[in-house]
Amino acid sequence: MIIAVASLTLLSLILGLILGFADRAFAVEGNAFVGEIEAMMPGSNCGQCGFPGCSGAANAIVDGSADVTCCPPGGKALAAALAAKMGITIDLTQLKDDGPKIAVVAEEICIGCARCAKVCPTDAIIGAAKQIHNVLREACTGCNSCVEKCPTEALTLKPLPITVQHWVWPKPLAA
Amino acid sequence: MGFMDFFKSSWGVHPDDHKRPAADAAARRVPVPPRVYIPFSQHVGAPARPRVVVGQHVLKGECIAEAQGNISAPIHASTSGKVTAIGEITAPHPSGLPILAVTIDSDGDERWIGTEPIHDPFSLAPADLARKVAEAGVVGLGGATFPSAVKLALGLRSKITQLIINGSECEPYLSCDDRLMRDSPEGIIGGIRIMLHATGANEALVGIEDNKPEAIAAMRKAAAPYSEIRICPVPARYPMGSDRQLILELAGKEVPSDARAADVGVIVHNVGTAFATRQAIYEGRPLVSRLMTLNGDAMANPGNYEVLVGTMVSDLIAFSGGYKSPAARLIMGGPMMGSVIPHAHVPVVKGTAGILAFTAAELAEEEARNCIRCGSCIRACPMGLLPLEMANNIRADKLDGAEQLGLGDCISCGCCSYVCPSRIPLVQYFTHAKGQLWAQERGKLRNESTKKLAIRRTERIEREAREKAEAAAKRKADKAAAAAAAAAKKETTGA
Numbered sequence: 153m154i155i156a157v158a159s160l161t162l163l164s165l166i167l168g169l170i171l172g173f174a175d176r177a178f179a180v181e182g183n184a185f186v187g188e189i190e191a192m193m194p195g196s197n198c199g200q201c202g203f204p205g206c207s208g209a210a211n212a213i214v215d216g217s218a219d220v221t222c223c224p225p226g227g228k229a230l231a232a233a234l235a236a237k238m239g240i241t242i243d244l245t246q247l248k249d250d251g252p253k254i255a256v257v258a259e260e261i262c263i264g265c266a267r268c269a270k271v272c273p274t275d276a277i278i279g280a281a282k283q284i285h286n287v288l289r290e291a292c293t294g295c296n297s298c299v300e301k302c303p304t305e306a307l308t309l310k311p312l313p314i315t316v317q318h319w320v321w322p323k324p325l326a327a
Numbered sequence: 328m329g330f331m332d333f334f335k336s337s338w339g340v341h342p343d344d345h346k347r348p349a350a351d352a353a354a355r356r357v358p359v360p361p362r363v364y365i366p367f368s369q370h371v372g373a374p375a376r377p378r379v380v381v382g383q384h385v386l387k388g389e390c391i392a393e394a395q396g397n398i399s400a401p402i403h404a405s406t407s408g409k410v411t412a413i414g415e416i417t418a419p420h421p422s423g424l425p426i427l428a429v430t431i432d433s434d435g436d437e438r439w440i441g442t443e444p445i446h447d448p449f450s451l452a453p454a455d456l457a458r459k460v461a462e463a464g465v466v467g468l469g470g471a472t473f474p475s476a477v478k479l480a481l482g483l484r485s486k487i488t489q490l491i492i493n494g495s496e497c498e499p500y501l502s503c504d505d506r507l508m509r510d511s512p513e514g515i516i517g518g519i520r521i522m523l524h525a526t527g528a529n530e531a532l533v534g535i536e537d538n539k540p541e542a543i544a545a546m547r548k549a550a551a552p553y554s555e556i557r558i559c560p561v562p563a564r565y566p567m568g569s570d571r572q573l574i575l576e577l578a579g580k581e582v583p584s585d586a587r588a589a590d591v592g593v594i595v596h597n598v599g600t601a602f603a604t605r606q607a608i609y610e611g612r613p614l615v616s617r618l619m620t621l622n623g624d625a626m627a628n629p630g631n632y633e634v635l636v637g638t639m640v641s642d643l644i645a646f647s648g649g650y651k652s653p654a655a656r657l658i659m660g661g662p663m664m665g666s667v668i669p670h671a672h673v674p675v676v677k678g679t680a681g682i683l684a685f686t687a688a689e690l691a692e693e694e695a696r697n698c699i700r701c702g703s704c705i706r707a708c709p710m711g712l713l714p715l716e717m718a719n720n721i722r723a724d725k726l727d728g729a730e731q732l733g734l735g736d737c738i739s740c741g742c743c744s745y746v747c748p749s750r751i752p753l754v755q756y757f758t759h760a761k762g763q764l765w766a767q768e769r770g771k772l773r774n775e776s777t778k779k780l781a782i783r784r785t786e787r788i789e790r791e792a793r794e795k796a797e798a799a800a801k802r803k804a805d806k807a808a809a810a811a812a813a814a815a816k817k818e819t820t821g822a
Contacts (some may be wrong), residue, residue: 195778229770252770274780293777316368318769319422320762323721324695324752 186210192233193223196273198295200224213238225293227252252312253294255287262306268298338572338709339564340742342499342663344538349622350502352630354510357646359406359433363637364416364674365391366428370466371473372398379429383410386440388613391429394461400474401464405615405635408433419640419659419676423669431637442611448521453482456525456608463607464614464677468599469493469504469568470660472678475600481589482526489578490528492519494535494542494598495561497568498661501681503618504598506631508535508542511602512549518601519556521608526594531556532577533598538563565663566740570595572709584736599680620681621647624689625654634675640682641671654684663741696749704743704753710736714743718756726767729760737761 190210197205201222203212212218213234220234220242228244235242255268255276264282269275276292279285289312299307312318368374375392379385385404392402408431415425448456461476481487492515496504508515519531533550535543537560550556561567561576571582573595580591588595596604599617606612615636622629627648634643640657644650658665659679675682704714712733720728734757743753 194774196781229767273784274777275784276777276780290773291777291780314422314424316418316420316422316424316426318766319420319424320766321421321755321758323759324755 183211183214186214189213189234189237192230192237194225194230194293194295196225196293196295198225198273198293198297200296225252225295250311253309254289254292254312255294255296255298255307256310257285257287258306258308259284259286261304263304265303267301267303268307271297271301273297337706338711338742339566340707340745341563342565342745344563345500345622346502346505346538349500349620349629349631350505350539352628354506354618354631354633355647356633357635357638357643359435359437359635360638360642361433362411362639363405363408363431363433363635364428364639365402365405365431365637366416366418366426366674366676367392367402368426369402369472369636369676369678370400371471372396372400374427375399375402377413377427377429379410379413381410381413384408385410385431386438388440388442388615390462390464390613394464394474398474398477400466400476401462401613402429403464403613403615404429404431405637406431406433407436407438417669417673419666419668419673419679421667421669428637428674439612444611445608448608449524453525453527454480456521457483460525460604460607463603463612465600465603465607466614466677467597468603468617468677468680469597470664470678470680472676475596475604478589478594478596479522479525481594482528485589486592487526487528487589487594488530488592489594490519490522490526490531491570491573491577491593491595492522492531492533492598492601493568493570493573493595494533494539494546495568495573496539497536497563497565498663498665498680499565500622500683501620501661502622503620503631503680505539505542506620507602507618508539508598509545512542512545514605515546515598515601516549516553516556517609518603518605520553521604522596522601523555528594529555533558534561534567534573534577535559536561536563536567565742566709566738569709569738569740571738584733614677617677617679619675619679621684622681623654623658623683624686625650625652625684627651634679636677637674639671640668640673640675643675643682644671644684650684652686655687655690656685658683658685663745664739693750695751698749698751701748703746703748707742707746709740709742710738712737714753714757717760718751718753721756721760726760726764729757730764734760734764 190207193206193210195206201209203209209218209222213220220238221231223230232244262284264279264284266281268285269277273295274291274293276288277285277298278288294309296309299309367377373396376395377392379391385391385407387404387407389404390401391404394401410429411432412430416428418424418426457476457479460479465475466472467475494504494508523531533546535546535558543558543560547558550558559577566572570588574588574593575581578593580593582588582591603614616633618631618633620631627650632647657668657671659668659682660666662683698715700715708714717729717732717734737757739754739758741754747753
């Protein structure tokens, strides 16, 4: 009996030491899960969710103070991906998602003040001062930052135009 | 059904081929239309980049748009005339969305640009031949429109042992390949010999379905002098013309799910592509016209027509003699895999194998009913998939589930929809799901690229702020130094 007690004590001592060492050696700073969530976000830090940037939103989603549906540029697709990542089920049918949107410049009222270009988080707006500006379709995330800055309301968010290359055959109506 | 039939492969379907009488009518050449509309994107890959301006006069065969990127093909003027517009026209596509195209008002002269024919292609290096074919804008004419030169150049990277030439033309109603094989077998054989040289393959197997005895006889005669080219009749069965099925039938090799034909040492080209290749090399002429079938019960004169790329479908049908009864639906390509076109005011493109005008009776549309789980679609599927299970997943928006069942291997042949007794539009579900998955993938890529842009901008702003601060500090230091120097000077002059 003494042998059994002694061996178990020794074993637990060794395992305890290993665990104690591992706790120190492999310590993780911050929540790794937040980083993973943040990597899924658009990353343009537009602030439409009401949190300070995408990292703020990721934190809020993880601690439960924000919904997975909080990101307007991410839309339905991001909400579904986040829900799957978090292991929760949400009803996406209620989520309003008009599809991806991009900013469009109304060329006849743009005065070329270049204020929009300065706030664009992805440098999607081109055009020098006193020249008509334009938005690069592929780089715009539809974050809305420029729309508020425009003094002449020349910038508006419009749905991403569908082209032949992007068109998807509609789902057949259920039998 | 005999006992041994249990062991035979059961894939595919046997639809009525409706190929005759159109296939037996002599091919006719369609005169130059007053105006041609040539889209910039007539191939798989990046659209070609325009290199003409409005008002410019172009000659037939002149390059009007150059290839852009690795997988792309240039576009050539199909007739001589004046460029009157570069703008959007309705695409020959089920969506009916606009695409960019060049409009040329033909001058009726059909004046060719100077060509550089090659008389001895076998003295050229394979890479040079592939480049020549690329410059001629040759794309896969079987319908996939993959740039042919890219496939020819594959021989340089992986070892190609067999070249398979697809003359099976398994789609019902179409007979342009049949007609081409009957009328110009020498041209096709000439193209095959060039392809053999370009890919380094040892032999070429030409698969022709046994419902085309005239074509088989003509091709056998033309191929007789060349032992490396074999004409192989294959049983008529849809989709025999799909590359994977034809490779299995002729070469006895199965292409793995995540691999391409070249990975098993085989390359497949269409007979029309072989013919276009011969023209590109021996005559130096780019691909500006092709043979296509006009068929369907609504068509007054079904047959095969040689048409310039960019001819309006309406002009083509009018030349052929119009409709004999009202057309309920227009289809570009075959009835199984072709696409519905919104109206006849769209141009024909390089990949157009035919225009079908169906009457309402011929369409015989029925409403979809519930799946009775009979499994007909499983027997018919040439890729060995479970169409009914995949469709159930897609109906419930479970695209991942469908993907796990092998949606990526679906070739959209439509056999499942064809055999379904409940008339469920199975292949439409798959087309929809593949489009959705591709859109999701594209969204992800877009997200990644915009994120990179955002990071780069943050870095730039930080750098600018740092540089500004450094410059300010430097100015301050300079000022202080100057003041100190001035003070020192004052002291010395004062003293």
